[in-house]
Amino acid sequence: MRKVWAIVRRELQQLSKNPVPLAINLLLPILLIVALGQINFGGASSGNFAISIPVITEDTGAGAQTFKAALQQIPGVTLEEMSLADAKAHVQTKGDRGGYIVIEPGFSQAFAAGQPAKLTVVTSTDSGGQVVRSFVQAVANRFNTTSLMVQSAQAQAQQSGQGAAFNAGAAAQQAQAIQQNAKPAIDLDIQTAGGANFNSFDQVAPGYATMFVILGLNIVATTVINERTRGTLRRLAVMPVPRWAFLLGKMIAQFIISFLQVAIMLAVAALFFGAHINGNNIVGVFLLVVLLSFAATSLGILVASLIKTENGIRPVILIVGILGALLGGSWFPLWLMPDWMQAASKITINSWAMNGFNNLMIFGQDLSQIVPNLLALLIYGAVCLFIAARFFSFTETA
Amino acid sequence: MNDGIQAGTVAPAGFAPVRSAVSIEATGLVKKYGQRTVVDHVDLQLRGGEVFGLLGPNGAGKSTTIGMLSTYLQPTSGRVVINGFDAAKHSTNIKQIIGVVPQELAIYEDNTAEENMLFFAEMFDMPSAVRKERIESLFKSMGLWDRRKDLVKKYSGGMKRRLNLAVGLLNNPLFVMMDEPTVGVDPQSRQSIYDIIAGIKAQGKAVLYTTQYMEEAELLCDRIAIIDNGVLKIQGTLEELLEKSEHPVQATKPRGLSELFLQLTGREFRDN
Ligand SMILES: Nc1ncnc2c1ncn2[C@@H]1O[C@H](COP(=O)(O)OP(=O)(O)O)[C@@H](O)[C@H]1O
Ligand SMILES: [Mg+2]
Numbered sequence: 125m126r127k128v129w130a131i132v133r134r135e136l137q138q139l140s141k142n143p144v145p146l147a148i149n150l151l152l153p154i155l156l157i158v159a160l161g162q163i164n165f166g167g168a169s170s171g172n173f174a175i176s177i178p179v180i181t182e183d184t185g186a187g188a189q190t191f192k193a194a195l196q197q198i199p200g201v202t203l204e205e206m207s208l209a210d211a212k213a214h215v216q217t218k219g220d221r222g223g224y225i226v227i228e229p230g231f232s233q234a235f236a237a238g239q240p241a242k243l244t245v246v247t248s249t250d251s252g253g254q255v256v257r258s259f260v261q262a263v264a265n266r267f268n269t270t271s272l273m274v275q276s277a278q279a280q281a282q283q284s285g286q287g288a289a290f291n292a293g294a295a296a297q298q299a300q301a302i303q304q305n306a307k308p309a310i311d312l313d314i315q316t317a318g319g320a321n322f323n324s325f326d327q328v329a330p331g332y333a334t335m336f337v338i339l340g341l342n343i344v345a346t347t348v349i350n351e352r353t354r355g356t357l358r359r360l361a362v363m364p365v366p367r368w369a370f371l372l373g374k375m376i377a378q379f380i381i382s383f384l385q386v387a388i389m390l391a392v393a394a395l396f397f398g399a400h401i402n403g404n405n406i407v408g409v410f411l412l413v414v415l416l417s418f419a420a421t422s423l424g425i426l427v428a429s430l431i432k433t434e435n436g437i438r439p440v441i442l443i444v445g446i447l448g449a450l451l452g453g454s455w456f457p458l459w460l461m462p463d464w465m466q467a468a469s470k471i472t473i474n475s476w477a478m479n480g481f482n483n484l485m486i487f488g489q490d491l492s493q494i495v496p497n498l499l500a501l502l503i504y505g506a507v508c509l510f511i512a513a514r515f516f517s518f519t520e521t522a
Numbered sequence: 523m524n525d526g527i528q529a530g531t532v533a534p535a536g537f538a539p540v541r542s543a544v545s546i547e548a549t550g551l552v553k554k555y556g557q558r559t560v561v562d563h564v565d566l567q568l569r570g571g572e573v574f575g576l577l578g579p580n581g582a583g584k585s586t587t588i589g590m591l592s593t594y595l596q597p598t599s600g601r602v603v604i605n606g607f608d609a610a611k612h613s614t615n616i617k618q619i620i621g622v623v624p625q626e627l628a629i630y631e632d633n634t635a636e637e638n639m640l641f642f643a644e645m646f647d648m649p650s651a652v653r654k655e656r657i658e659s660l661f662k663s664m665g666l667w668d669r670r671k672d673l674v675k676k677y678s679g680g681m682k683r684r685l686n687l688a689v690g691l692l693n694n695p696l697f698v699m700m701d702e703p704t705v706g707v708d709p710q711s712r713q714s715i716y717d718i719i720a721g722i723k724a725q726g727k728a729v730l731y732t733t734q735y736m737e738e739a740e741l742l743c744d745r746i747a748i749i750d751n752g753v754l755k756i757q758g759t760l761e762e763l764l765e766k767s768e769h770p771v772q773a774t775k776p777r778g779l780s781e782l783f784l785q786l787t788g789r790e791f792r793d794n
Contacts (some may be wrong), residue, residue: 130644138632141673355628359689362592363645364617519594 127365131373135347136380149343150385153336154392160332161325161397177256178211178224179203185232187241191310192227194263201259215248219486220459222252225260240311247314257314267309326400327457329393330481333386334416334474335449340385341424342441344378348428349437361518371516375425375509382417405484408491412484415501416477422508423473429516453478476500544570544605544619544696544728546591551600553586553752561586562752563600566730568697573719573729575743577736577783579792583752584732585625588699591730592622604697618646621695625702625732627686631675635666635685638674639692646693660688663721665714680711687715691722698722699730704738716742736780746779750787 139146177195181188196203203225206214211224226244234241245260247253351357360370390409393399401409423444431437449455451465452474458466459482469475480497483489546568553561561583568574578584589595591602593613602609604616629638639660643653661667664684674682687703700719704712719742722729733739739746740760747757756763763782 127645130641134630134633134637134641137637138630141632354631355624355626356630358594359622359624359628359642360645361594362617362620362622363642363693364614364647365645 127369128373128376131370132376132380135344135374135377138347139343139377139381145343146381149336149340149381150388153332153385153389157325157329157332157389157393158397160328161393174200174202175252175255175259176202176204176221177259178206178214178221180208180211180224180226181205182229183227183231183233185236187232187235188227189232190235191231191241191243191263191267194266195225195259198259198263211246215246215253217487218459219248220457221248221256222254223247223256223260225256235309238309240308242311242313244313244315261312261314264308264310264312323398323400325393325397326485327482329390329397329399330386330478330485331449331454333389334452334477334481335445335454336389337382337385337416337420338423338448338473339441339445340382341378341420341427341445342438343381344374344421345424345428345437345441346434348374348425349432349434352432353434357518367516367518368513370518371425371429371513374428375421378421378424379417382420383413386413386417400485400488404488404490408484408494409481411491411498412477412480412494412501415498415505416473419473419476419501419505419508422505422512425516426508426512429512448472448474451475453482457482473501473504476504544568544726545603546697546728546730547601547603548587548591549601551587551590551602552598553583553590553595554598560752561590561597564749564752564754566591566747566754566757568728568730570696570726570728571723572744573723573731573742575739575746576730576732576749577734577739577746577779578732578749579734579787581792582749582787584749585701586752587749588622588701588730588732592620592699593617594622618693619696621690621693621698623687623690623698623700623703625705627682629674629682629685629689632673634671634673635661635677636670638685638689639670642689643692648693656692656694660691663714663718664688679706680708683707684711684714687718691718695727697728697730701732702734703731704733704735736778736783740779748783748786755786756782 179192181192192203195201206224208224208226211221214221215224224246226246228242228244231241231243243260243264245257247256348357351360357370390399390401390413394401424441427437427440427444431440451469452458452472453461453469454474458469458475458479461469466475476497480494480501483494483497546566548564548566551561551564551566552559564583564587566574566587576584576587586595590597590600590609591604593602593609593616596610605619607615609616629635630641633641636657639657640653643657646653648656658667661670664687666681666684666688669677669681674685677685683703683706687700690698690700703715707715719729719731731739731742743760745757745759746763748755748763756766758766760779763779
């Protein structure tokens with residue numbers, strides 16, 4: 125084991141002599157996270173703005189139709205008819221919708237009678253919920269303004285009908301009275317639901333940490349290749365040090381780097397940007413970070429064992445890193461993906477880690493619910509290591 | 523500090539750690555890469571206290587032979603036995619007592635010289651006090667002590683060569699294999715390498731030395747073998763070589779090693 129530590133120590137000494145690539149590997153992702161965290165990724169909104177709002181229509185009258193049509197006129201907004209239970213599931217459990225609207229029975233009747241028509245909006249507390257809330261409010265206000273104008277016109281007509289000359293002062297008084305007595309056309313009842321608790325950093329920080337930890341596998345993988353091409357591997361081969369000690373040493377060095385990478389990124393996101401890492405999920409997040417680092421590190425060692433040149437390694441890690449990020453939920457939340465894509469994403473390290481981070485940080489699940497993710501990452505890493513150990517050799521094969 | 527041999531802990535049971543307690547026995551070594559035979563039935567014996575020169579043009583199979591003697595390469599056929607340990611079965615025991623100075627520099631350029639030495643020394647099971655002393659004495663004898671904290675990449679070519687050599691001697695090996703250690707080395711570094719070899723020999727250890735320089739072989743080696751196309755053409759002391767080289771093609775007796783070498787290996791260019 126002393127030999128293993130010697131390998132780790134030398135590796136870190138070497139890396140510390142050349143801190144720029146390391147710093148880039150750490151700072152670039154943090155910059156990206158900070159920039160991207162500003163964008164609302166909420167279940168209800170995404171980059172090229174499209175938002176889908178579940179509607180529970182319990183009144184099919186004309187008033188309800190008018191209201192829904194007005195809402196749908198907002199570019200990017202679509203309404204989905206569904207049952208209350210489904211809507212609740214979307215907003216509270218899955219968190220893939222910012223909120224839902226309930227058009228209560230009697231809505232149209234009240235609307236037609238000039239009575240306040242009751243509308244319930246239940247939104248999540250996250251940014252997606254805010255978006256839904258603001259749209260519904262905007263449309264409701266438009267109806268209310270229209271109704272004010274109608275009431276005002278009615279009052280005017282009444283006065284004119286009485287033959288009195290137009291009096292500016294009286295008109296102003298009248299307007300004030302109307303405003304005070306005015307009944308809004310729509311009586312909006314806004315509620316916030318518990319459940320999905322979304323801060324875009326909850327997605328972006330683990331997403332980019334996961335991506336960069338895989339891209340960062342270059343760091344040690346290329347040193348394995350360099351040892352091969354620069355003869356030090358051959359030298360170690362004639363010293364009494366077993367293959368496994370070499371691989372393990374490299375692995376620990378990479379693990380330390382990977383772990384710090386992810387841990388620092390998540391810590392920055394939690395401390396400065398309100399990502400949801402707290403006493404409730406810190407143990408789970410920590411275990412995820414450990415196992416993510418383990419799985420990624422093993423993948424790196426596998427790549428370094430199979431590929432013999434530095435020029436070969438870089439593109440492979442780049443491809444695995446980018447495709448893994450795309451497919452595995454580092455860039456876009458997994459739950460927004462079509463089912464086939466979610467299924468396909470299971471081959472990536474990213475998806476197992478991201479699903480775990482999402483469950484903990486966004487959906488407020490506890491440790492027991494991410495056990496499958498932890499196990500999957502453990503098995504992923506173990507399989508990679510096993511294959512790596514089989515293929516890695518000190519000597520060049522002719 | 524030059525404390526003789528530390529064979530006691532690593533020699534097989536019943537093997538007394540005496541000064542000349544080193545024997546290298548290679549029989550019928552063959553290495554094939556695909557159809558190509560790169561080393562062809564080579565037999566070598568070395569004893570403690572001797573420097574054995576393996577001479578041959580580029581691509582003759584010198585490095586491949588060292589590869590097999592050092593357990594790095596598995597022979598296609600044949601056997602290597604060092605101090606009673608069979609390389610095929612007890613490579614770890616052999617690795618403890620051999621030292622290899624590879625033809626290409628095999629040191630970490632991005633580490634300091636001292637970090638390199640400490641790191642490689644860790645690969646051997648020796649007490650840390652011994653390790654420290656050993657590193658210091660090697661640095662001093664290589665003239666690198668004052669520059670030990672420098673990054674290797676700041677070293678000159680000759681300094682890197684000396685460090686490369688020092689790493690090969692860290693475990694105070696009984697059997698040292700040096701693969702063309704003086705290629706591209708300045709005269710001062712070269713002389714210090716010769717001195718070190720003399721020191722190793724004086725301690726009763728065995729040295730296998732490959733080179734393409736005839737003067738070097740004449741100066742350093744007790745016995746010499748000439749290899750070409752993987753085949754050992756001739757071996758013996760310098761006198762024996764010059765005596766017994768009644769090569770069928772060459773009627774005249776060679777006047778020196780260079781002439782013998784060219785007689786045996788031909789005059790075509792060897793660009794590998
Ligand atoms: N791994 C390998 N695969 C195929 N051929 C090799 C390999 N290593 C060495 N050779 C060939 O074996 C021959 C002997 O090489 P080597 O032992 O390095 O020669 P020398 O050290 O005497 O210059 C050369 O022709 C070389 O090209
Ligand atoms: Mg060679």
